[in-house]
Amino acid sequence: MSTVFVCTRKGLFVFEQLEHGLKSHSQHFLGDPVTSACVDASGCWYVALNLGHFGPKMHKSEDQGKSWREIGCPALPKKPADSSDTSEWQIKQVWILEPVPESPGYLLAGTNPGALFVSRDGAQSWQLSESLWYSPQREKWFGGGFDDSGLHSIAINPDDHQHWTIAVSVGGVWHTYDAGDTWILKCSGMNAAYMPDDMADSEELQDPHRLIAAPSDFKRMWVQHHCGIFVSDDAGKHWRECLHEQKSSFGFAVAVHPTQMDTAWFIPAIKDESRYPENGQLKVLKTTDGGQSFQVLTQGLPQEACYDLVYRHALTVDNQGHSLTFGSTTGNLWHSMDCGAQWQTVSNHLPPIYAVRWFAQDLNWRI
Amino acid sequence: MARISFTANLARHVDVSTIDIAGQTLKDILDQLYSIHPQLKPYIVDEQGNLRKHIMLAIDQELVQGDVAPYLMRTEVNRLHIMQALSGG
Numbered sequence: 001m002s003t004v005f006v007c008t009r010k011g012l013f014v015f016e017q018l019e020h021g022l023k024s025h026s027q028h029f030l031g032d033p034v035t036s037a038c039v040d041a042s043g044c045w046y047v048a049l050n051l052g053h054f055g056p057k058m059h060k061s062e063d064q065g066k067s068w069r070e071i072g073c074p075a076l077p078k079k080p081a082d083s084s085d086t087s088e089w090q091i092k093q094v095w096i097l098e099p100v101p102e103s104p105g106y107l108l109a110g111t112n113p114g115a116l117f118v119s120r121d122g123a124q125s126w127q128l129s130e131s132l133w134y135s136p137q138r139e140k141w142f143g144g145g146f147d148d149s150g151l152h153s154i155a156i157n158p159d160d161h162q163h164w165t166i167a168v169s170v171g172g173v174w175h176t177y178d179a180g181d182t183w184i185l186k187c188s189g190m191n192a193a194y195m196p197d198d199m200a201d202s203e204e205l206q207d208p209h210r211l212i213a214a215p216s217d218f219k220r221m222w223v224q225h226h227c228g229i230f231v232s233d234d235a236g237k238h239w240r241e242c243l244h245e246q247k248s249s250f251g252f253a254v255a256v257h258p259t260q261m262d263t264a265w266f267i268p269a270i271k272d273e274s275r276y277p278e279n280g281q282l283k284v285l286k287t288t289d290g291g292q293s294f295q296v297l298t299q300g301l302p303q304e305a306c307y308d309l310v311y312r313h314a315l316t317v318d319n320q321g322h323s324l325t326f327g328s329t330t331g332n333l334w335h336s337m338d339c340g341a342q343w344q345t346v347s348n349h350l351p352p353i354y355a356v357r358w359f360a361q362d363l364n365w366r367i
Numbered sequence: 368m369a370r371i372s373f374t375a376n377l378a379r380h381v382d383v384s385t386i387d388i389a390g391q392t393l394k395d396i397l398d399q400l401y402s403i404h405p406q407l408k409p410y411i412v413d414e415q416g417n418l419r420k421h422i423m424l425a426i427d428q429e430l431v432q433g434d435v436a437p438y439l440m441r442t443e444v445n446r447l448h449i450m451q452a453l454s455g456g
Contacts, residue, residue, distance in 0.1 A: 051380065051410075052421060053376065053419065053421040053422060053451040054377070054409075054410040054411075054419065054451075055409060055410070055419055057409075070380075070406060073409065076415075077414070078414070078415060078416075079415055088415075089414065090413045090414060091414070
């Protein structure tokens with residue numbers, strides 16, 4: 001057994017992954033928007049809320065959600081009166097929480113506006129990565145979908161926990177080799193077709209919607225970009241586009257097979273203001289050859305009058321590469337136990353889904 | 368002496384209820400309030416010290432949004448209600 005978090009507009013929904021599919025386990029923070037959730041190396045649960053009136057907040061559970069307590073939430077420093085930065089220095093939401101492997105209480109958080117925060121004390125306190133925040137290049141970042149830029153993807157090298165790669169919408173792909181003390185912007189090969197031609201290859205103007213490093217080889221990274229699917233073989237410094245039917249594919253979410261780095265899943269949509277499945281038919285794209293070709297998976301998914309959009313954090317795969325789960329803005333949740341060949345509807349009645357996350361933890365209590 | 372009251376929705380997140388606080392200025396009153404309820408401050412103001420976008424203060428008969436700094440030295444505060452923008456229609 002294992003567990004799947006479903007973060008929604010109206011709470012955190014926890015499912016058990018059983019042999020025959022997903023089973024609802026518990027609900028938490030009903031009525032409140034949950035933007036991200038994770039489990040750290042000690043098994044503690046963390047959630048980020050985005051309370052409409054009261055701002056972003058974070059909570060932690062040490063007993064698998066039986067009880068929660070409020071903990072520290074990332075916050076920006078006081079904005080200098082003479083700052084030329086036109087953005088508001090106010091955290092609007094914690095967009096991604098990423099636990100550092102094998103390091104209890106060591107977490108990274110990406111936010112809107114785009115900033116990276118580090119906690120080494122189980123999220124009692126957070127430290128801003130100042131070198132990234134104060135980088136002159138950050139002032140070129142801009143919002144993609146939100147008013148502000150957002151840091152939504154954090155990949156941590158399993159063999160070197162000081163080596164992180166992050167992705168920013170809109171701000172490109174950045175790398176640190178010293179746990180955030182210094183950063184390098186590098187993502188050549190991406191193409192920002194929304195910019196004038198002479199700016200389309202500017203690295204800080206790229207909009208990677210989601211970046212995932214292959215668990216089996218950190219050098220292999222996948223990105224669903226605003227302008228297509230991209231793959232890298234050098235840990236995100238250089239990228240090449242992967243075409244589906246000779247076309248770029250728009251979408252948000254990516255999942256990568258845990259042991260087969262050439263296998264990845266994507267969920268396409270019509271670009272880019274429309275953002276619904278082409279012809280109202282929901283499909284999943286799967287590549288098993290490093291993006292040279294894609295299979296179109298539709299069995300069990302609605303093939304008419306479907307207008308579901310899958311957000312960037314709302315597709316997940318288990319540690320065997322067999323079970324996949326994704327959820328949509330329309331509150332539908334689907335699960336596959338055969339690598340995406342067949343899909344089962346888990347629910348048609350959830351709130352709008354922001355994020356879906358699998359993790360290897362057996363639940364030890366029942367309501 | 369000022370009587371501080373709260374939107375009921377805030378009590379979903381922080382254990383607060385109506386309280387009387389003596390203070391020379393609004394700043395004194397808020398500082399004491401945050402001292403009594405350490406979790407409360409980030410629910411009311413953002414990291415720049417401004418009222419959160421959807422929070423409003425009723426200071427006696429005056430409604431205040433955004434930058435609260437001009438009001439912090441106000442004396443003779445009798446009533447402070449911490450309220451929120453209304454949700455829905």
